Amino acid sequence: MADYHQVAGGSQLKGPMTQVTLDSRNTEFWNELCGSQLARSLGITDHTPESLRRFDDAYLALYPYLTPYVTREDLAAKQVLEIGLGYGTLGQYLAARGCRYHGLDVAPAPVAIMRHRLTLVGQDPGDRIRQGSALSIPYADASFDYVYSIGCLHHTGDLPKAVQEVHRVLRPGGRAIVMLYHRHSLRRFVQLPVRYLRNCIAGRRRYAGFGETVRAYYDANTEGEAPPHTDFVSRGQVRRSLFKDFSRVRIDTRNCDAYVFLRGRIVIPRERLLGTLGRVLGTDLYIVATK
Ligand SMILES: C[S@@+](CC[C@H](N)C(=O)[O-])C[C@H]1O[C@@H](n2cnc3c(N)ncnc32)[C@H](O)[C@@H]1O
Incomplete structure (x- = not known):
C-alpha cells in the first residue's frame, strides 16, 4: 500500500473524509444510476425490456471495445462476479451468456435494476445480486472464475484494497477484467x-x-455534481504495484474524446480516434489479469 501511495502521488483518502463517510457518500451519489444522462438523452424514462434494449444498444455502440472482453472468454457455467453494476448492461450481457452471474454494488438502485434484468433473461436473482462494498466482497476466498469491474474500483477510496479483494475471491487461474481511469x-x-x-x-x-x-x-x-472520489492510475502503477500479485497482466488503453479545433472548423470524430490515439493516450485502462 505504501508503494501505491508513493507512485500515485497520494491520491487516496486525504483530509477529514474517512472510509465510512466516503462509503455513505458513494452509496448516495451512485444511487442515481450511472448512465442516467445517456438514458435521458434517449428519452428513456422506464425500465421496460424495450427501453433497456434501446439503452444497451446505445451504450454498447459508445464502447464498442467492451463486449470482446466477454466474448473472448469461455464463460459457460463459470462463476462470474461483476462489481459496480450501473445501468446493468454488462451484467445482463454476461448473464445471458450462460455463466453463473453474481453482482455487487454499494448502492441500492443498481442492485434493483440488475435483479430486474436477471428476471428479464429468465433467471431467478435469489441472493446473487448483493448490496455491499468492493472493499469487503461478501464471498469466500477463491469463489469465482472471473471478476468483471468496469469503472468502479477507482471510486472506492482504497484502490489497492479493492484489487486485493478481487484477487482474494478469484480461484487460482481465475481472471479479473478491470477498467480503471488512465492517469496519462x-x-x-x-x-x-x-x-x-x-x-x-x-x-x-x-x-x-x-x-x-x-x-x-x-x-x-444529472445535476452536474462530481462523484465523491476518483483515482487515476498509470500503466506502471497497475503492473508494478496494484496488480503485482497476479501471475499475468495485460493492459489495453481504450476510449477517447472527439477533438474540435478552430471554433469547430476542424473536427476529428471520436470513432476515428478510438483505434489510434485512444490506444495510446486513451482515457481508460482495461486490465486483464490472471491469478
Ligand atoms: C461509473 S459507475 C460504472 C457502472 C458500470 N460498470 C458501467 O461501466 O456503466 C460506478 C459503479 O460502481 C459502484 N460503486 C461505487 N463505489 C463502490 C463500492 N465501494 N463498492 C461497490 N460498488 C461501488 C457505483 O454504485 C456504480 O454503480
Missing part, C-alpha cells in the same frame, strides 16, 4: 487543464478546484 490520458493531461485554465480566466468556475472539475468531467450526475 490526453484528456487528463492536456484537454482538461487547458479547459480549466480557460474557464478560470473567463471567471466560469462551477467546481471547488481542478480535482473536482476533473471528477465531474468523467462522471457527473
Whole structure:
C-alpha cells in the first residue's frame, strides 16, 4: 500500500473524509444510476425490456471495445462476479451468456435494476445480486472464475484494497477484467487543464478546484455534481504495484474524446480516434489479469 501511495502521488483518502463517510457518500451519489444522462438523452424514462434494449444498444455502440472482453472468454457455467453494476448492461450481457452471474454494488438502485434484468433473461436473482462494498466482497476466498469491474474500483477510496479483494475471491487461474481511469490520458493531461485554465480566466468556475472539475468531467450526475472520489492510475502503477500479485497482466488503453479545433472548423470524430490515439493516450485502462 505504501508503494501505491508513493507512485500515485497520494491520491487516496486525504483530509477529514474517512472510509465510512466516503462509503455513505458513494452509496448516495451512485444511487442515481450511472448512465442516467445517456438514458435521458434517449428519452428513456422506464425500465421496460424495450427501453433497456434501446439503452444497451446505445451504450454498447459508445464502447464498442467492451463486449470482446466477454466474448473472448469461455464463460459457460463459470462463476462470474461483476462489481459496480450501473445501468446493468454488462451484467445482463454476461448473464445471458450462460455463466453463473453474481453482482455487487454499494448502492441500492443498481442492485434493483440488475435483479430486474436477471428476471428479464429468465433467471431467478435469489441472493446473487448483493448490496455491499468492493472493499469487503461478501464471498469466500477463491469463489469465482472471473471478476468483471468496469469503472468502479477507482471510486472506492482504497484502490489497492479493492484489487486485493478481487484477487482474494478469484480461484487460482481465475481472471479479473478491470477498467480503471488512465492517469496519462490526453484528456487528463492536456484537454482538461487547458479547459480549466480557460474557464478560470473567463471567471466560469462551477467546481471547488481542478480535482473536482476533473471528477465531474468523467462522471457527473444529472445535476452536474462530481462523484465523491476518483483515482487515476498509470500503466506502471497497475503492473508494478496494484496488480503485482497476479501471475499475468495485460493492459489495453481504450476510449477517447472527439477533438474540435478552430471554433469547430476542424473536427476529428471520436470513432476515428478510438483505434489510434485512444490506444495510446486513451482515457481508460482495461486490465486483464490472471491469478
Ligand atoms: C461509473 S459507475 C460504472 C457502472 C458500470 N460498470 C458501467 O461501466 O456503466 C460506478 C459503479 O460502481 C459502484 N460503486 C461505487 N463505489 C463502490 C463500492 N465501494 N463498492 C461497490 N460498488 C461501488 C457505483 O454504485 C456504480 O454503480
